[in-house]
Amino acid sequence: MSDVLWNLGVTFFAAVAFSFILIPLSPYMVFAQAQLNDPSLAIQTMIDGLVSPTSLAFLDDNNILFLEKEGNVRLISNGVLQSEPVLQIEQVESNNERGLLGIAYDGNRVYLFFTESGAQVEGVSTEGEVRNRVYSYAWDGSSLTDPQLLLDLPSTPGTNHQGGKLKVGPDNQLYVVVGEMQREGQLQNFINGPPPDDTGVILRVNPIDGSASIDNPFVEGGEEAGRYYAYGIRNSYGFDFDPMTGKLWDAENGEDVFDEINLVEPGFNSGWKSVMGPIGSNTGVTESDLVNIPGSHYADPVFSWAESRGVTDIEFLNSSAFGSIYENGIFAGDITSGILYYFQPNAERTGMGLENDPLLNDMVADSDDELSGVTLGTGFTGISEIETGPDGNLYILTYDRENEGQGSLMKIIPSSSSEVDSSSQE
Numbered sequence: 481m482s483d484v485l486w487n488l489g490v491t492f493f494a495a496v497a498f499s500f501i502l503i504p505l506s507p508y509m510v511f512a513q514a515q516l517n518d519p520s521l522a523i524q525t526m527i528d529g530l531v532s533p534t535s536l537a538f539l540d541d542n543n544i545l546f547l548e549k550e551g552n553v554r555l556i557s558n559g560v561l562q563s564e565p566v567l568q569i570e571q572v573e574s575n576n577e578r579g580l581l582g583i584a585y586d587g588n589r590v591y592l593f594f595t596e597s598g599a600q601v602e603g604v605s606t607e608g609e610v611r612n613r614v615y616s617y618a619w620d621g622s623s624l625t626d627p628q629l630l631l632d633l634p635s636t637p638g639t640n641h642q643g644g645k646l647k648v649g650p651d652n653q654l655y656v657v658v659g660e661m662q663r664e665g666q667l668q669n670f671i672n673g674p675p676p677d678d679t680g681v682i683l684r685v686n687p688i689d690g691s692a693s694i695d696n697p698f699v700e701g702g703e704e705a706g707r708y709y710a711y712g713i714r715n716s717y718g719f720d721f722d723p724m725t726g727k728l729w730d731a732e733n734g735e736d737v738f739d740e741i742n743l744v745e746p747g748f749n750s751g752w753k754s755v756m757g758p759i760g761s762n763t764g765v766t767e768s769d770l771v772n773i774p775g776s777h778y779a780d781p782v783f784s785w786a787e788s789r790g791v792t793d794i795e796f797l798n799s800s801a802f803g804s805i806y807e808n809g810i811f812a813g814d815i816t817s818g819i820l821y822y823f824q825p826n827a828e829r830t831g832m833g834l835e836n837d838p839l840l841n842d843m844v845a846d847s848d849d850e851l852s853g854v855t856l857g858t859g860f861t862g863i864s865e866i867e868t869g870p871d872g873n874l875y876i877l878t879y880d881r882e883n884e885g886q887g888s889l890m891k892i893i894p895s896s897s898s899e900v901d902s903s904s905q906e
């Protein structure tokens with residue numbers, strides 16, 4: 481990933497320097513401005529100056545909770561950021577990719593995923609231990625109360641690849657993605673590696689007590705594997721459910737090659753650390769080289785980026801606000817180039833509707849040129865979260881990795897909307 485960043489930096493510097501020779505730019509133009517390729521849509525910046533925003537959840541039509549990576553849960557009420565956090569979690573450890581990472585709300589409880597230092601386990605001394613934890617809370621209208629520990633998960637040895645997004649599915653079960661934290665066990669497809677250890681997985685659990693959902697794919701696999709829905713995942717910053725089929729799709733990150741979007745059927749093995757991207761692009765590896773937990777299956781991604789860009793969130797727009805062309809379509813974002821991607825699924829909703837695209841019908845973006853075929857917007861700095869709002873519009877949290885996680889809450893709305901500020905239209 482650092483290579484990508486460095487290259488982008490050089491290109492950007494060269495472009496800016498060259499521009500200054502030809503045309504003097506205003507100081508504002510040195511910084512990328514978010515823009516969309518489709519004039520029927522417009523961008524509205526709702527709130528600027530956010531601090532490392534990682535995830536958001538809508539409580540109702542007027543209230544949004546979002547997370548600051550360092551440990552604050554903040555409330556936006558009627559479009560106004562409230563000055564005091566609704567919850568400050570002192571014990572959040574936010575080194576590298578750890579922190580307060582995921583939030584979900586199911587109309588009953590609020591669920592948070594965070595890295596906790598000095599985590600206590602009942603009856604066990606864990607002084608100084610760092611763990612990833614999922615808690616549920618009650619929302620009383622102004623604060624989060626009654627924390628209940630649902631999941632106690634590893635956070636070591638890697639301080640990167642923690643995963644952290646979580647969501648309640650259409651089946652009312654709680655889904656949680658956990659990264660591989662640089663482990664090399666059976667869940668990372670090392671056949672002789674340590675047994676399942678809650679890393680590199682999507683968990684599917686009962687939201688009341690964190691126990692395995694009764695019809696999980698590996699219920700026969702014992703206490704640990706019983707909670708898994710999928711494994712072989714290097715890291716993920718987002719997943720969503722197709723509103724038409726109820727099926728889970730995730731976004732996954734490669735090291736320097738192959739970010740992925742996957743259709744995650746129950747028992748999915750994504751292939752890491754043997755495979756990233758389509759298996760045919762990984763020399764000498766076959767499905768028989770992977771760890772096959774009974775009930776599992778390997779599948780290629782439905783789309784990949786040949787060069788890793790840190791693709792983060794994926795969101796089905798379950799709304800008709802942007803017209804039928806975007807309804808139930810797939811948005812994705814990345815953290816390094818701040819691009820917003822858009823895909824229409826195929827008619828069967830089993831993959832991307834790119835069969836007739838001469839460059840992308842292999843379902844791999846092999847170059848920047850090919851990427852333009854699925855690029856809807858640019859200049860978002862970095863994207864950490866995408867969600868459909870109760871108003872049917874698309875909400876985006878931006879996150880500038882080069883600038884201490886400085887971010888904004890943006891909203892994409894139809895250009896015809898009365899909310900569009902005419903002065904910001906071109």
Ligand SMILES: [Ca+2]
Nearest residue numbers: 750751756757
């Ligand atoms: Ca994969």
Ligand SMILES: [Ca+2]
Nearest residue numbers: 720796798868
């Ligand atoms: Ca959605």
Ligand SMILES: [Ca+2]
Nearest residue numbers: 839840844846
């Ligand atoms: Ca291609």
Ligand SMILES: [Ca+2]
Nearest residue numbers: 793865866867
């Ligand atoms: Ca999301």
